[in-house]
Amino acid sequence: MKLLEIDDLHVSVQGKEILKGITLSVPEGELHAIMGPNGSGKSTLSYTLAGREGYEVTRGQVLYRGDDLTALSPDRRAALGVFLALQYPVEIPGVVTLTFLKVALNAQRRARGEQEFDAVQVLRSVRQNAAALNIPEDMLKRPLNAGFSGGEKKRMEILQMALFEPRLAILDETDSGLDIDALRLVASGVNAQRAPDRGILVITHYQRLLDYIVPDRVHVLAGGRIVRSGGPDLALELEKSGYGAVVEVA
C-alpha cells in the first residue's frame, strides 16, 4: 500500500482551476521533491493536502494509507499523521511556543485516543529535538514565531515535524529565505527524520536544497500538472537548463 496516492487531482481556488490533473504517489520510506516555477501550483498542492478551506477538489482523489483525505478537516489530517511545514509560518502573538506545542501535540494524541502528555513529558521531548536544531531555550518561551527571524521560523517548523512524528511530511519551500548555514541546519534536521515508515514531500523552487536533501524521486510541476518525473539527476538538469526547457520538452 502506498503512503500517499494522488490520482487525477483537480483543485480550484475561488472558481479558478489551479491543479489540472495531478497523479503522484509516494511510498513509505521515500523522499520526493516537487519542483516547479512560480505559479505552477506548488503551494496549492501543499494546502490541498493539508485541507485548507477554499481549496476545492473538483475531481480526483487523495488517498492517504488507502483512505480518502479530501473530506477531513486540517486538524483531523494532522492527527492521522499528515504534517505541512509552511512556506510562511504564521505569528501567533501572546501564545508561548511551548504552550502551542503542548496544545497541538495533545490535541493530536487525544484525537487518536492516546494518553495525553503532561508538561514534563512535553518539555523533555521538545528540548531533545530543539537541541539538534540549535533552537535556544528562550525561543521556546517567546510567543510562537512572533519576531522570529526567517531562519528561526523554518527551524521551528522542523522542530514541530520532529515532535509530532508524522507519517507524511510536506515541506513547502522550507529553503526559501534561508542563508547557507540555516539551510544546512534545516536540511540535516530533515535528513535525520527520514525513516522507513515515513514519506516526505519536499516542495521547492530551487535545486539548491536538493544538494543537502537528496530525493528518491523528482517531479516537475508546471501549469497545474506533473510534466516530468525522474531520479535525482532531473533536479540537476533543471538547474542547468532552467524550467523553460523542461516544460517545453514535455
Added chain:
Amino acid sequence: MTAAYDTSERVAELAGEKYKDGFVTEIEMVRAEKGLNEEVVRFISARKQEPEWMLEWRLSAFQRWRQMSEPKWARVHYPPIDYQDAYYYAAPKSQPDRPASLDDVDPKLIETYQKLGIPLSEQKLLAGVAVDAVFDSVSVATTFKRRLNEAGVIFCPISEAIRDYPDLVRKYLGSVVPVTDNFFATLNSAVFSDGSFVYVPEGVRCPMELSTYFRINASETGQFERTLIIADKNSYVSYLEGCTAPKRDRHQLHAAVVELVALDGAEIKYSTVQNWYPGDENGRGGIYNFVTKRGDCRGRGSKISWTQVETGSAITWKYPSCILRGDDSIGEFYSIAITNNYQQADTGTKMLHLGRNTRSRIISKGISAGRAQNTYRGLVSVHAKAENARNHTQCDSLLIGPHCGAHTVPYIEGRNPSAKIEHEATTSKISDDQLFYAMARGIPEEEAVALIVNGFCREVLQQLPMEFAVEAQKLVGISLEGSVG
C-alpha cells in the same frame, strides 16, 4: 508551564455546555414585596437589623434616586426597565440570620457552590483563599475568619460590619462613591442587601487572597451588593470576585457598588471574573450589569490595581476607576471584555490624576464575536496640580466574524503642561492564516480560537492570581463557542 494548557483542554470538555453555570437551586426564599418603595427599603434595613443611621442613609439615597434618571450616554441599547416589576430582596428561607458555622449552612447551598467549583470547605485553607459567598441577597458563609482575625484583618459581610464595626463603615461608606453619584449607584445605596467588607490594618500584608462569589438564583430579582475595602497605611490586600447566575428568559438587574480606599503606601489588587448569564444566541434573557466601582488612592504612594475579565451579562456598563489623590500614587486597569451573540459591553476606566507624580496604566482587550458590540470608554484626566503625571493606555480590539463591532472612545484631559499621556489603539481580526496554521498542527477550530484569543489577552491574564487565571482562560474559550465556522 502556563495555565493555558489546561484551558484549551477543558474548553473541549465543556463544549456544548455553553453556559455551564446556568442551573437553578431549589431553595425556599424570603422576598420583599415586588417593586420599590420606602417600605421595601425599610424592610431590607429591618431584615438586616441595621442601626438607625443606616436606615436614614438608605432613605436619603432612595429619595434622591426618585429624582434621577438612567444615564443614556453609553453605547448600549435595551428596552426601558420597569423598576417596579422586580424584587429587591431575596434570601434563602432557612436562615434569616447568618449561620454560625459552615455546618449550619443549607446543604443545597453548599452543593450549589460545589457545582460552581467553589470549595467552601476549610480545605481551601491550603490554597490560601478565604471565601465570602453572596447568594442572591445574603452572605452565606465566610471561611477562615480565625486566621484573618489573627492578622487583624476584618473580612465579613457588610451587613455584619454595619453592626459590628459601625465607626469604620460610617467613616468610609459612600466616601468614594457618594450616595448621589449616579442612578445605579444611588439605587444600590437605597437597596443594597449584602456584600463584603474588608479592613486591613496598618502595616499588615493580608495573609491570603480574599474572595467573594456572587450568585443570583431567584428569578426576577435584582442583585445589589455593596463592597467596601479599606487598606490602612502600608498594608496590602488582594481580593477577587466571581459572579454567575442561572439561565432565565427575562433580564435581571445587577447594580453593584464597590468602593476601595488605599491610605499611605497601601496597595489593593482587585480582580473580577464576571460570568453572569449572557442571554441565549438570540439575545433573550441575561443580566444587565450596571456597576460602579471606584478606588481612592488617598495617601502618598497608594496603589490600586483593577483587573477584570468580563465574559458574561447581556449588557455590561462598568468603569472601575482610580482617584489618584495622593502624591506618587499609582492606578492600574487591566481588562478583558468578551462579547458574543447579542451581548453589549460598554466598559473602561477613569484615571483621575490629582496628586503629583501620579502614574496610571490602562490595558484593555476587547473581543467581539457574533452580533455583539464592544466599546472601550476611558477617561484620563490630569488636574492642574498634578505635576509630572503619567499615563499609558493601550486599547486592543479583536473582531471575530463580520457582524460584530468594536469601538474605542478615549477621553483625555490635560490641565498640567508636565503631563505625559500616551494612547495606543489597535483593531485586528483573527486571520484565516492563524486559524489554518493552528488547525494544521492538529488543534480543532474552537480550541484554536480560544488559544489565539488567550494569546491576545495574555498581558491581562498575567495580572490575575494564578488559580483564577486558569478559570479565566477557560471562560475565554467557552464564551466564544460557536463564534466561528
